[in-house]
Amino acid sequence: MKILIIEDNQQIVKVLTRYLNEADYETAVVYDGKDALPYFDSHSVDFILLDIMLPHVNGFDICQQIREKSTVPIIMITAKSEDADRILGLEVGADDYIIKPFSPKEVLYRIKAIMRRIDFEKGTLTKSLNLGSIRLLLENRQAIVDNQEIKLTKKEFELLVLFAKYPNKVFTRDNLLDAVWGYDYYGDSRTVDSHIKRLRAKLKNAGVEDCQIETVWGAGYRIEVTP
Numbered sequence: 001m002k003i004l005i006i007e008d009n010q011q012i013v014k015v016l017t018r019y020l021n022e023a024d025y026e027t028a029v030v031y032d033g034k035d036a037l038p039y040f041d042s043h044s045v046d047f048i049l050l051d052i053m054l055p056h057v058n059g060f061d062i063c064q065q066i067r068e069k070s071t072v073p074i075i076m077i078t079a080k081s082e083d084a085d086r087i088l089g090l091e092v093g094a095d096d097y098i099i100k101p102f103s104p105k106e107v108l109y110r111i112k113a114i115m116r117r118i119d120f121e122k123g124t125l126t127k128s129l130n131l132g133s134i135r136l137l138l139e140n141r142q143a144i145v146d147n148q149e150i151k152l153t154k155k156e157f158e159l160l161v162l163f164a165k166y167p168n169k170v171f172t173r174d175n176l177l178d179a180v181w182g183y184d185y186y187g188d189s190r191t192v193d194s195h196i197k198r199l200r201a202k203l204k205n206a207g208v209e210d211c212q213i214e215t216v217w218g219a220g221y222r223i224e225v226t227p
Helices: 008-021 033-042 060-067 083-091 104-125 154-165 173-181 190-207
Strands: 004-006 026-030 049-052 074-078 096-099 130-131 134-137 140-145 148-150 211-216 219-223
Touching: 004 008, 004 033, 008 104, 026 033, 033 060, 033 173, 033 211, 049 104, 049 148, 049 219, 074 104, 083 190, 104 130, 104 173, 130 173, 140 190, 154 173, 154 190, 173 190, 173 219, 190 211
Parallel strands: 004 026, 004 049, 049 074, 074 096
Antiparallel strands: 130 134, 134 140, 140 148, 211 219
């Protein structure tokens, strides 16, 4: 995924670029507001971090003009904490905002949260997912096996949807916490283990034999689907 950073503070750019690259994101940088739209029009980007106070063209105008042609996710970065500025940013089409000074880790979590929402919304367009003999009805949050519903909690269902989207992928506990509980969850990571244990039991009780949640020792969990 390519993230465009539109920011004139070189120190902030340096920090963001380092953290994003370490998280395996590709980055591009524009330092001047007047160069933002020409760059966006001529390059493919998947996400934008947009400062409000920029030389020549401010972030509000840039965001508004991008929204006229694209739904690319945008997080606005501002040094102002007034509600009016935050509201204006959302009104012109930003998906989120973050106030300076900020933690680069928080920026990463906010990016992930927005991408999870987008992935979920895309998923609901398909209405359902299949995971072996399990059919997941996304809008109704139902897991169906042999025309019978498996009664799952919200978190159990979301875990199953995540596994269905990425079969055989190994998820660490932190991966699952970020994806299902959210970046602002500060509880014990062992809650993942307890949810996985209950989910395994419910699948077993429902007679599911072709989908097994495996423990990958020293790594995390994955679901294996067998023919």
